[in-house]
Amino acid sequence: MPEITEQAPATEAAAAPRSLWGDAWRDLRRNPIFYISAVLILFLVLISIWPSLLTGTSPYACDLGRSQQGPAPGHPFGFTTQGCDVYARTVYGARASVVVGICTTLLAALLGCVFGGLAGFFGGWWDAVLSRIGDIFFGIPVLLGGIVFLSVIKGGSIFTVVLLMSVLGWPQIARIARSAVISAKQQDYVQAARALGASTPRMLLRHIAPNALAPVIVVATIALGTYISLEATLSFLGVGLKPPTVSWGIDISSAATQIRNAPHMLLWPAGALSITVLAFIMLGDAVRDALNGVNYSVSAGETLAVLGESGSGKSVTAQAIMGILDMPPAKIPRGEIRFRGEDMLTMSADARRRLRGAKIAMIFQDALSSLNPVLTVGYQLGEMFRVHQGLSKKAALAKAVELMDRVKIPAARSRAGDFPHQFSGGMRQRIMIAMALALEPDLIIADEPTTALDVTVQAQVMDLLAELQAEYHMGLILITHDLGVVADVADKIAVMYAGRIVETAPVHELYKNPAHPYTRGLLDSIPRLDQKGQELYAIKGLPPNLLNIPQGCAFHPRCPKAQDLCRTDTPALHTLGEGRRSACHFWKETVNG
Amino acid sequence: MAEPVKAVAADGREPILQVRGLVKHFPLTRGVLVKKQVGAVKAVDGVSFDLYRGETLGIVGESGCGKSTVAKLLMNLERATAGEVFYRGEDITKLSGRALKAVRRNIQMVFQDPYTSLNPRMTVGDIIGEPFEIHPEVAPKGDRRRKVQELLDVVGLNPEYLNRYPHQFSGGQRQRIGIARGLALNPEIIICDEPVSALDVSVQAQVINLMDRLQQEYDLSYLFIAHDLSIVRHISDRVGVMYLGRMAEIGTDAEIYDHPTHPYTQALLSAVPVPDPEAREGRDRIILTGDVPSPADPPSGCRFRTRCWKAEERCATETPELAVPVRFRDEASPAAHPSACHFAEVRDVVGAA
Incomplete structure (x- = not known):
């Protein structure tokens, strides 16, 4: 049995396994925006867990006597109307924002993935019913809904705020999850798994979920920032978190009325809120770029691979x-x-x-x-x-x-x-x-x-x-990979390989007597009647990656006639005769068979 | 309903797969919540054929003729509207659950697009090993890695590539991975849906040779669906020509290519550009008029009559059966093969005879 030679290009032999997640992670680490946002967020998370790291003052230790006073030693940001330390309250306020933001996102993402995923995967009635439910919630403006519901239930705990915001926020994620699942579901590899007899949970978890996850992660990260500002808005309006919980929104609210007398009370919590939201939005952008970037670079690579031979032609x-x-x-x-x-x-x-x-x-x-x-x-x-x-x-x-x-x-x-x-x-x-x-x-x-x-x-x-x-007496340049079409209509032919012309010839001569081993290989690999049941001639190896064209003659790694000369010297386009040219050092031998 | 016909080929081979009157209609619906059927796309409309052990049956036809739907029906990826597919005497179109899973071990598929048929988030080892996870009885756990490496070797890839991801491979290499996955469970039948049409011309021959070699080594039966007629001829023992959901003509490769009797087959063959400029002048070219009609509203009687130069009154009213035409029935000529045309006659279009 003739053996099959598969020559992986040198670059590929050296390549280590590269998962798409790994690629995304690598892209992420190259993005300075990711570092800035990550440092900010890490800092926020740290101070929301251990606020005492930054301040020894309690946010509740208030002294009405210092109401609205400016900065003082040990109190760099001044005091609130109640005489509490603005610095301490700003530090402690991070906790509410971070906890509400993360919990809401997790809960909304969970609800969204389950509902959107089921709707997308099962379709039909599941989709009709779940999508309608989602649409109803989607129709409620989150802010308005939040104001109405929270003022009715008179909640005010972190728990009720998180619950309400995720109940109102999940349809956004569900929509993304649904379309991601639908597009993943239609891929051939899911069909292949079904053809193997894979169970439904297996298809969902192993094939669909990992591929549908990327867009959901992007939306969820960006939504996180939105939820944080939403919580602040609700608290600002007096329907969100209630004292004694320390929240930037509450402090901004009480400071806003005194903006003429004591602007420092507004400046710090508002600034902290803005930076927090910005950090999460930057993170979302960086994550999105990384995840999309992978898809882009993959398709770019694939495109280049088929180009050499105009394989699919697409x-x-x-x-x-x-x-x-x-x-x-x-x-x-x-x-x-x-x-x-x-x-x-x-x-x-x-x-x-x-x-x-x-x-x-x-x-x-x-x-x-x-x-x-x-x-x-x-x-x-x-x-x-x-x-x-x-x-x-x-x-x-x-x-x-x-x-x-x-x-x-x-x-x-x-x-x-x-x-x-x-x-x-x-x-x-x-x-x-x-x-x-x-x-x-x-x-x-x-x-x-x-x-x-x-x-x-x-x-x-x-x-x-x-x-x-x-009829019109026009010239026609026909770009095609179909050797049959060419033989049918062409007068002259130019054969290209790896971006260069390797042979030109009048049509009859080219088919009868090719002067370049690549042309010969192409013609020989066409199934012919008298060869039925035999091995087809196959040009060994793969078309080169255009980013990494072999030295010397670009065809030499696949050429049966390659010599040392071919590895070092790029052949010129030699003129063989009237309209016939070949970019092969050994065109004479090739023409003579 | 029809029983599996005890058909035995002339050389004594038995059919491994028998398809009888296969029909798939995709309903066209209108309405959002209450869906009302307003018609149907008749993708496959009564297709019958046999696949013999160890042979390659090529199915050719243009887009929309239903050849890919036939593949999906045989794989039970779509449920047939009507008709039977007998595998070892058992109708597999009605199976589900455990019985279906057992049949799937023996019928596998190679997909057209090597870029979408491999899960981009799984390593090659996981992709080829997945069949063993789904059917753990085939290979014990400790044995799987070795099996996967063997399979990589069989399809001509470096067994060390186990931990790489699909996007690190070229199209031809990916198609080899797809073939390795199809081979993993040691199936008897492999359905190949346009397995090389997405590949570069120079790589196509490599994959065709690989498939040829595997067929001999593992005694596989192929159903080879493609639109490239020269590749189908090279690899097939028998060829079926489909048009608009029906089989127009079926026979050995020589019967179909050298002695086509159905006008559509003749037009199809004459339209294929021949990679030989010398043949340009001597060829009998049939340029059809018009386009393929919509499968949602196919013509009555013979499906091809709207584009056929031979069409008569009878073609509109009477559907031609897929059978050996009466005039050839008593001859031992290569023209005596099933052809669904009232006016079947030989016309040598490729100038090969």
């Missing part, structure tokens, strides 16, 4: 736009740049933009996302004429219908009033083609124009493109 679009318009035209896979050539590079951005609209048009892989979903197709097509040729609305629409007829959209006149989503994939791609044709460009760049389409529809679209190309 992610090529963005790069292709930049590549085509901002890189030397020589790098365009397969093409006939009949005008301006290198000028495009030295051209001003303005001139390039003009060129792009009128002389060069582009067709993208994903027609749906390239069309504006809220405008009718007729309007979008007509826009080209209104903007570029200054036609009236009516004349532009007539032109649009004419174009739709050209690309063979049935009943063009009536369909011009439809929106993009009302068309099928093939029809949408026709609209994209119509749009590209509108200004009768000299060149059309089609980036994987049929990759998203089914074969029978692909045949229709390619047929149409070829027909229009002949």
